[in-house]
Amino acid sequence: MASIGPPRVEVPLDPPPSQPVYASDARAIDRLLGTDLVSHPLRDRLKQDLAATQARWERESATSGLNAAKAEEAAASQRAEAVLERAAATPARSLVGVLAKLTIAAEWGSREPDHDAQPWPFLHGALADLVSAVTGARTIDTPTP
Known part of the structure; x- marks a missing residue:
């Protein structure tokens, strides 16, 4: 090649x-x-x-084998994206869960080529979860994931 x-x-x-x-x-x-x-x-x-x-x-x-490798890479990327979307949308039920979501966001974001971009859906979801865990209810102006 x-x-x-x-x-x-x-x-x-x-x-x-x-x-x-x-x-x-x-x-x-x-x-x-x-x-x-x-x-x-x-x-x-x-x-x-x-x-x-x-x-x-x-x-x-x-x-x-480049074509096969590209296909495998695309499939792995789709699986990872599905896991991330599900994790972002799944409410944390404890502070440990909130920490897990923030850790996922931070770790995944640091591996992206554009690592300066903020993973806003994760951060908004984690913030809503944190507010919920601390106060027992979501506030009106807190965005949901």
Whole structure:
């Protein structure tokens, strides 16, 4: 996979830019070269080259197990998301439960690529649970998970 790189083609531009310009889909080729009749042969050749590169990428992905790994990763992500949604919506019945929810939120959030984003549903749910555990009732202005 590393030897062939991602499926893309270099697009020759006039005048040549200081850095190579690549296209990874047919629309990008048309955007870069225009759709006039003069550029038609070049666009066709680049699209054929791109199709061949994409086909090779797909073959290598299947052979190397990348497709299977991506499918497994997506399935695991869906399972984790379902668990998180259920945990966020399940009311804690004790302060230990509130702590568990806050721990889940903090731990999960620290592993996300955008870890600065706040896990608001968890925090709102935990806050409502904490208010409920301490006062015995939810307040009117406390959002529910």
